[in-house]
Amino acid sequence: MENAKYYFKTDEDRGRSNPAGIMRRYTAEGAGRDEVYNFRLHRWTETDFFDKYRLGHMDFDYVEVPQEEAEAMLAEKLRRQAERGR
Structure with a gap:
C-alpha cells in the first residue's frame, strides 16, 4: 500500500470527533484503491463514495x-x- 490517505465521512450531525465512517485511498500495484472500514465485516472493503461524491450523489x-x-478513531469505535456486545 503506497501513498495512503485517510478520511472521515462527516455531515452536519457527525463531525470529525464522531465520524459516520472511516475511509482510505491508496495505490497498490499501480492502481488506485478506495476503501471504507466495514464494522459488520471487521475489515476494509471497497467503496465508490469518492466517485459518487464527485458526481454530487452524496449527502x-x-x-x-x-x-x-x-487509526485511533478506528480503535475507539471497535x-x-x-x-455493546456486537
Whole structure:
C-alpha cells in the first residue's frame, strides 16, 4: 500500500470527533484503491463514495485526517462496538 490517505465521512450531525465512517485511498500495484472500514465485516472493503461524491450523489462530506488519527478513531469505535456486545 503506497501513498495512503485517510478520511472521515462527516455531515452536519457527525463531525470529525464522531465520524459516520472511516475511509482510505491508496495505490497498490499501480492502481488506485478506495476503501471504507466495514464494522459488520471487521475489515476494509471497497467503496465508490469518492466517485459518487464527485458526481454530487452524496449527502455526506469528508475531511482528510492523519493516519494516526484515523487509526485511533478506528480503535475507539471497535472498542465501543465490543462493549455493546456486537
